Amino acid sequence: MSEKRCYTVKEIQEILDVSRPTVYALLKKKEFRWIQLDGGKYRISKKSFDDWLDKQPE
Template identity: 85%
Template sequence: MAEKRCYTVRELQEILGISRPTVYNLLKKNEFRWIRLDGGKYRISKKSFDDWLDNQPPEQ
């Protein structure tokens, strides 16, 4: 099976422990690459999301 290349909104909610509206706010801010499919579903680039997450400053 091919390596997963995209995350769903639900997967980002689970990874980050945040609400659905918060995920959509991140998408609106273009924090990482994403596409919108027919039917309004979003797919977020796994690579760009993982890179973004890895570069977040640590909590103080």
């Protein structure tokens, strides 16, 4: 199986240990690339998110 290319909002919540509204606030700020699917679900670019996370201060 190939490596996943996207995270879900729930996965981002778990990675960052933050609330759902916090994840949506980050999406609104366009901190990383994401798409919105039919039905309102979001998919966050794994590479874009991982790069953003690596750049965050300790």
